[in-house]
Amino acid sequence: MTGDKTMTNAIALSGLRKDYGSFVLQDIDLELPAGQVMGLVGVNGAGKSTIFRILMGLVQPDAGQVQVCGYRLPQFQVEAKRQTGYASEDMRLYKGKWLRWHMDLVRAAFPGWDEPYAMQLLKRFDLKQDQPLGRFSHGQRVKALLLLSLARHPRLLLLDEPTTGLDPVARGEVLQAIAEVLRDEERSVLFSSHNTRDVEQLSDTIAFLHQGRLVAMKDKETFLDSWRRILCHGEWRDSIADLPEIASVRRNGSVIELRAREFHEGLLARLNQLGMRISSVDRMDLEEIFVTSIAAGGRQ
Amino acid sequence: MSEAGELYLSINDSTPMYGQIVEQVTAKILAGDWLPGQAIPSIRQLASASRVSVITVKRAYLELERAGIIVTRPGKGSFVAESLDLPRQLALKDFQAALRAMLEAAERLRMSPASILNEIEKEMLSRKAAGVTAHDRGQNDD
Numbered sequence: 001m002t003g004d005k006t007m008t009n010a011i012a013l014s015g016l017r018k019d020y021g022s023f024v025l026q027d028i029d030l031e032l033p034a035g036q037v038m039g040l041v042g043v044n045g046a047g048k049s050t051i052f053r054i055l056m057g058l059v060q061p062d063a064g065q066v067q068v069c070g071y072r073l074p075q076f077q078v079e080a081k082r083q084t085g086y087a088s089e090d091m092r093l094y095k096g097k098w099l100r101w102h103m104d105l106v107r108a109a110f111p112g113w114d115e116p117y118a119m120q121l122l123k124r125f126d127l128k129q130d131q132p133l134g135r136f137s138h139g140q141r142v143k144a145l146l147l148l149s150l151a152r153h154p155r156l157l158l159l160d161e162p163t164t165g166l167d168p169v170a171r172g173e174v175l176q177a178i179a180e181v182l183r184d185e186e187r188s189v190l191f192s193s194h195n196t197r198d199v200e201q202l203s204d205t206i207a208f209l210h211q212g213r214l215v216a217m218k219d220k221e222t223f224l225d226s227w228r229r230i231l232c233h234g235e236w237r238d239s240i241a242d243l244p245e246i247a248s249v250r251r252n253g254s255v256i257e258l259r260a261r262e263f264h265e266g267l268l269a270r271l272n273q274l275g276m277r278i279s280s281v282d283r284m285d286l287e288e289i290f291v292t293s294i295a296a297g298g299r300q
Numbered sequence: 301m302s303e304a305g306e307l308y309l310s311i312n313d314s315t316p317m318y319g320q321i322v323e324q325v326t327a328k329i330l331a332g333d334w335l336p337g338q339a340i341p342s343i344r345q346l347a348s349a350s351r352v353s354v355i356t357v358k359r360a361y362l363e364l365e366r367a368g369i370i371v372t373r374p375g376k377g378s379f380v381a382e383s384l385d386l387p388r389q390l391a392l393k394d395f396q397a398a399l400r401a402m403l404e405a406a407e408r409l410r411m412s413p414a415s416i417l418n419e420i421e422k423e424m425l426s427r428k429a430a431g432v433t434a435h436d437r438g439q440n441d442d
Contacts, residue, residue, distance in 0.1 A: 205355075
């Protein structure tokens with residue numbers, strides 16, 4: 001057997017590096033405990049898809065260790081793949097074949113195939129079994145790929161941009177289908193999205209990827225809790241920007257907007273001492289946090 | 301059709317997700333949808349039905365436990381607290397939160413303790429004059 005103590009982790013990456021010359025994925029240390037959902041957030045080209053391809057054994061890293069469902073890659077890739085469902089734009093489907101043909105293919109290869117659930121998803125995703133894949137729209141293709149993965153009930157779902165390019169109704173259906181996976185504490189999901197709202201809603205852990213590096217990885221509640229937008233008035237002093245919590249400053253006349261990481265009540269007292277009158281303190285959403293932390297150089 | 305235990309949460313609400321869960325579970329209990337001692341949905345059930353992350357529901361349940369509204373028994377799940385005093389406890393919590401918010405507002409105005417007390421007294425007198433005190437409505441505050 002291959003599984004050592006890491007069976008409790010659906011994914012374990014350490015010291016991962018992949019050098020493409022123009023782009024380097026590096027220093028990736030990441031663990032996804034079984035039963036959790038992790039959202040991978042990053043701009044285009046941050047390295048999200050590279051991580052997915054490495055997890056699927058489609059790309060070999062230059063350095064580092066990869067374990068999927070307790071199986072080390074590349075040695076036990078076949079075993080790992082049996083437990084993993086992958087949906088991504090770069091997965092090939094046969095254009096000339098209809099959806100049912102693909103379903104039968106997957107059904108024959110994976111004993112865990114759940115036909116009644118597949119039928120349910122087919123209806124919910126509003127897909128037709130007898131339509132050739134070549135005539136599917138982008139959104140339909142994404143949903144077809146998800147159906148083929150979800151109906152197998154894999155222990156680990158790797159979803160690369162599962163909601164991108166979907167209309168709002170389809171997006172809702174896809175999020176609903178992912179939420180159903182949460183019910184089983186053995187099953188885990190790693191998914192990426194441009195849409196930070198989707199990630200914010202479903203993820204237990206958030207990982208920010210920027211220019212090939214992980215710039216933050218925290219449980220979502222702690223993460224959202226640690227940032228605040230502080231609107232204040234007063235005469236500007238440079239020492240405000242030097243406070244370690246302050247990640248960004250915008251000001252216009254006497255109106256000053258601060259964004260703070262690792263927020264604590266003491267910061268407000270400190271700002272008062274510096275002559276600031278605080279008019280509001282608000283939580284930030286994931287998108288604001290992401291944009292702010294990237295602009296601040298990724299420092300947490 | 302509504303799924304068992306489904307809560308209606310929105311990311312657009314100014315209250316954070318976990319706070320919305322705390323509010324809605326509390327409201328369900330106050331309304332008698334969920335009775336004292338009754339089992340409530342597990343963290344995973346609620347997360348799945350309401351399409352939010354498990355960690356968010358965990359946090360909400362932890363706060364509900366701390367507030368004495370629910371109890372969690374390891375291996376058995378979570379239940380509505382048996383306490384009969386629940387509405388009063390919740391009202392007291394509301395009062396304390398409102399009091400804190402008021403004092404924070406007063407601090408922003410740099411009001412002195414004397415002027416804060418003065419304002420409170422004035423407000424109480426004007427409510428009494430308008431006949432809206434709790435006492436006059438004959439509320440059972442015992």
